[in-house]
Amino acid sequence: MDKQASDIVLLDIRITSGFADYFVICNAESTRQMDAVGEEVDKQLSLHGVKLIHREGNNESGWLLLDFGAVIVHIFSPDQREFYQLDKLWDKAPVVVKIQ
8 A cells, every 4th residue: 555646647748848748646645655656656667767867855845756757756745736736737738547
């Protein structure tokens, strides 16, 4: 359970952005889960030759950003996700996948 994010959305931002192709936005219910999800995403993408370019934020801030170049992963606490509202900010981007 620790490595399972919730409320996952994959947005295709190619039309609306010049800096990446996709955003993954998801929730982690605790600081421990946020670390576990971030580490697992990095591990799985590394196994496929995709390297982490930049990491920003931390579990204590309630937001973690993992930049893999074409794909940027945002892992939020539910409160921080509601505060930043990236889903609404990028509402012109097509939703590729949504997992509640």
